[in-house]
Amino acid sequence: MRRTAVLGSAGTLIAGTLIAGAIAAPAATADGRHHNNGSEARGVQLAAERAARAGIDWTDCPADWAIAKPIQCGWVTVPLDYAKPNGKKIKLAVDRHVSTGTKAERQGALIYNPGGPGGSGMAFPKRIVTKNPLWTKVANAYDFVGFDPRGVGHSAPISCIDPQEYVKAPKADPVPDSEADKRAQRKLAAEYADGCAERSGDMLPHMTTPNTARDLDVIRAALGEKKLNFLGVSYGTYLGAVYGTLFPGHVRRMVVDSVVDPSKGNIWYQANLNQDIAFQSRWDDWKAWVAENDAAYHIGNTPAKVEKAWLKLRAAAKKSPIGGVVGPAELIGFFQNAPYYDSTWALVAQTWSDYLGGDTQALVDAAGPDMSDIAGNISSENGNAVYTAVECADAKWPTSWRKWDRDNTRLHKDYPFMTWANAWMNLPCATWSSKQRSPLDVKTGKGLPPVLIVQSTRDAATPYQGAVELHKRFKGSRLITEKGAGSHGVTGLVNPCVNERVDAYLLSGTTDRRDVTCAPHATPKP
Numbered sequence: 001m002r003r004t005a006v007l008g009s010a011g012t013l014i015a016g017t018l019i020a021g022a023i024a025a026p027a028a029t030a031d032g033r034h035h036n037n038g039s040e041a042r043g044v045q046l047a048a049e050r051a052a053r054a055g056i057d058w059t060d061c062p063a064d065w066a067i068a069k070p071i072q073c074g075w076v077t078v079p080l081d082y083a084k085p086n087g088k089k090i091k092l093a094v095d096r097h098v099s100t101g102t103k104a105e106r107q108g109a110l111i112y113n114p115g116g117p118g119g120s121g122m123a124f125p126k127r128i129v130t131k132n133p134l135w136t137k138v139a140n141a142y143d144f145v146g147f148d149p150r151g152v153g154h155s156a157p158i159s160c161i162d163p164q165e166y167v168k169a170p171k172a173d174p175v176p177d178s179e180a181d182k183r184a185q186r187k188l189a190a191e192y193a194d195g196c197a198e199r200s201g202d203m204l205p206h207m208t209t210p211n212t213a214r215d216l217d218v219i220r221a222a223l224g225e226k227k228l229n230f231l232g233v234s235y236g237t238y239l240g241a242v243y244g245t246l247f248p249g250h251v252r253r254m255v256v257d258s259v260v261d262p263s264k265g266n267i268w269y270q271a272n273l274n275q276d277i278a279f280q281s282r283w284d285d286w287k288a289w290v291a292e293n294d295a296a297y298h299i300g301n302t303p304a305k306v307e308k309a310w311l312k313l314r315a316a317a318k319k320s321p322i323g324g325v326v327g328p329a330e331l332i333g334f335f336q337n338a339p340y341y342d343s344t345w346a347l348v349a350q351t352w353s354d355y356l357g358g359d360t361q362a363l364v365d366a367a368g369p370d371m372s373d374i375a376g377n378i379s380s381e382n383g384n385a386v387y388t389a390v391e392c393a394d395a396k397w398p399t400s401w402r403k404w405d406r407d408n409t410r411l412h413k414d415y416p417f418m419t420w421a422n423a424w425m426n427l428p429c430a431t432w433s434s435k436q437r438s439p440l441d442v443k444t445g446k447g448l449p450p451v452l453i454v455q456s457t458r459d460a461a462t463p464y465q466g467a468v469e470l471h472k473r474f475k476g477s478r479l480i481t482e483k484g485a486g487s488h489g490v491t492g493l494v495n496p497c498v499n500e501r502v503d504a505y506l507l508s509g510t511t512d513r514r515d516v517t518c519a520p521h522a523t524p525k526p
Contacts, residue, residue: 043084044217065122067126076094076147093148095147098143099141107507109144111229112145117389119234158382158389167369167377174421196434213247227250229506237470244451272423282459287310293526448476454467455490480497
């Protein structure tokens with residue numbers, strides 16, 4: 001799950017046999033009736049049948065998609081509302097790179113979702129083009145398939161605010177100094193929710209994780225696959241959990257990496273509160289690393305001194321935004337990369353060090369907006385719109401400001417790094433005018449095979465408890481724990497203890513007899 005500070009500028013507020021093989025019977029679980037009720041279950045079956053007959057017309061990707069040959073692109077048509085499969089349709093963009101092995105070695109398609117909600121999976125096939133060493137064995141057996149989920153990118157994209165307005169800076173400091181600051185942020189959040197309704201209202205009731213899971217099943221059918229092979233990271237793990245609950249008999253292999261806690265009570269308000277705590281812990285890990293490498297960065301030789309330097313930087317940017325565009329909100333947007341990904345530890349520290357050494361522009365370039373990047377700004381705004389729409393539609397959110405205020409004021413005292421920024425990002429859900437559903441009760445249904453769960457213990461975006469919870473709910477699953485590590489997205493890191501087990505599972509379906517604990521991947525070097 002990706003987080004950025006969102007509310008805007010100085011206050012202005014993402015044929016024949018093949019067909020038979022591709023159509024699986026609709027999955028029904030006792031719990032799934034509400035979410036895959038009779039009409040929606042029939043709707044997704046009908047859509048899958050149509051998609052299996054139509055297939056995908058693979059062609060070179062449009063030039064402005066920046067996806068070069070030999071990757072190919074295509075479209076899959078799905079109902080906007082699965083309860084009305086003959087009603088309005090939308091088209092989902094998909095792409096693929098065919099497997100590199102022989103016909104005999106091929107095991108089917110591996111579909112990827114990177115998370116968000118609001119993330120595009122269209123970059124996934126490039127892992128074959130770039131010969132990513134972590135994925136060469138898997139690429140030998142699988143076509144790599146990416147897609148833009150509904151509302152994302154090229155798939156009936158939604159929007160909540162003008163993209164150029166969305167990226168303007170500096171934004172208001174997320175940490176309020178007064179009740180007036182809170183009232184201003186509440187007004188911005190309500191205006192953002194209204195903007196979503198005005199710009200994308202027809203899509204909003206249907207921007208749910210269960211509907212994206214149904215889309216995934218239609219894509220499976222369009223690919224001619226009897227069963228799904230799926231890799232989901234971050235929010236993609238919740239998509240996988242919902243798919244596995246709605247369509248347990250359609251799963252062949254499923255890897256979920258950096259796991260959202262799928263408990264009904266966690267989706268999504270509590271998930272964000274839990275995330276604030278985990279972000280603080282990982283922020284502390286990074287500060288300790290910066291202090292250990294003070295000879296390289298000269299920021300502070302103890303975590304306390306690094307924190308003091310951070311608060312000093314934050315205060316200075318609040319008083320006088322750096323380069324006129326980087327205030328506290330922009331600093332959080334950039335510095336949060338460190339708790340997210342170990343691969344950014346050195347980059348963030350070096351940029352900060354350069355700033356302290358007099359290079360202001362490096363920090364402005366890293367944390368400030370690029371108003372000339374029209375396409376990038378459209379993508380950023382779209383990603384945030386989808387994030388908001390899905391989380392607001394998936395569950396009923398508290399509408400009482402007193403509850404939001406009490407919960408976030410309490411957390412901020414001990415976990416100040418992300419708490420208020422996260423609160424304002426999600427507050428549009430408190431005044432959301434479109435339908436809000438009840439989360440699915442994720443659990444094991446008939447036919448669900450062993451699912452491979454991969455998780456680090458100090459992950460900031462998806463705390464470790466999420467993997468433990470999904471492990472309990474998916475019977476027969478296996479949990480690989482990367483102990484003492486916290487980078488978000490474990491399967492993309494070099495750690496043979498993890499990498500070899502992911503390969504074995506995807507290539508042969510094998511898992512260890514027991515859960516496995518791996519040592520952490522290598523600590524970043526300055």
